[in-house]
Amino acid sequence: MPVDDAFARHDMAILYDAFNAHGEDGPFYLSLAQEPCRILDVGCGTGLITLPLAARGHRITGVEPGAGMLAVAKAKPGAERVDWIAATAAEFRSDERFELAIMTAHVFQVFAGDQATLAALANIHRHLAPGGRLVFESRNPLRRAWENWTAEKTRQTAAIDGIGCVEVFYQWRKIDGDRVIFDAVFTLQDTGEQRKSESTLRFPPRETIERLVRQAGFSGVDCCGWWDGSPYRDDSPEIIVTACA
Ligand SMILES: C[S@@+](CC[C@H](N)C(=O)[O-])C[C@H]1O[C@@H](n2cnc3c(N)ncnc32)[C@H](O)[C@@H]1O
Known part of the structure; x- marks a missing residue:
């Protein structure tokens, strides 16, 4: 896996x-x-x-x-x-x-x-x-938490030692049966570099x-x-x- x-x-x-x-x-x-x-x-x-x-x-x-x-x-x-x-x-x-x-x-x-x-x-x-x-x-699954996994609702920032200010948001993209596919998108604010990961979680x-x-x-x-x-x-x-x- x-x-x-x-x-x-x-x-x-x-x-x-x-x-x-x-x-x-x-x-x-x-x-x-x-x-x-x-x-x-x-x-x-x-x-x-x-x-x-x-x-x-x-x-x-x-x-x-x-x-x-x-x-x-x-x-x-x-x-x-x-x-x-x-x-x-x-x-x-x-x-x-x-x-x-x-x-x-x-x-x-x-x-x-x-x-x-x-x-x-x-x-x-x-x-x-x-x-x-x-x-x-x-x-x-009855609480449907993923419906709140949108850029608007999850955007947050943190200062990380040696990296600077980092912003993250989560965005759900697709429902596949009882599985939810979503992205985590990190932006390093000093450089503008984006680091992105796709994940699937089962509910x-x-x-x-x-x-x-x-x-x-x-x-x-x-x-x-x-x-x-x-x-x-x-x-x-x-x-x-x-x-x-
Ligand atoms: C949300 S993190 C939780 C990490 C930690 N348990 C905590 O409390 O912060 C999910 C973790 O599950 C691990 N993981 C992914 N697939 C796995 C698998 N098949 N077996 C065991 N762990 C797995 C990931 O690499 C990741 O570290």
Whole structure:
């Protein structure tokens, strides 16, 4: 499965953190494991959640197929505490067995269809210790978040060290079944240079997600609708899934 330019290219990955700070999901993921344990962070990106988990004393493995993202993560302070694996969710291999696996910031939505999703979930399941948990989230398709992914509604700027002021906007272009194709367009304001990446995200409904998670071997599947533990409802922004191995 090819990785988007936004994640594969180093000159785009270095822009990621400035526009993707975690909100309430950050404390949610950081507090999932109370005691130090073995954690697998699939699609760990630049390590925004991985590195704080390592700093809390967890033994953590970060799996990431985007070369640019992985290079940014590995250059950060504390990176030596993490086992980094350059691979996709479906292809990574580790001799470790983990008590907790997470996919943060909607990584789950990069899996293009049922087959790709099952391959990823089954591989994660194989790497969990007995009783281990998988926790991830997907945007609720009933909220149609992509309708707000327009240049007018998403344009923002940030000052980035060594690069200067950068503007980004997101624009959805096409709906293909339950998948949304959109562009991320970055402009470096000092030079006018544009860096553009096309992405596709899948928006499966709750029933499909639960079916795939069970099919991959998980049990005890539970869904919340927000980071405070509110139960999932049709108008919830998120489908936050916890499943047991
Ligand atoms: C929106 S970023 C989230 C990064 C990180 N989890 C965070 O919280 O900031 C999505 C990440 O998923 C990664 N990704 C894309 N395809 C993947 C796959 N097949 N398996 C695992 N990760 C993948 C991307 O390279 C990217 O780093």
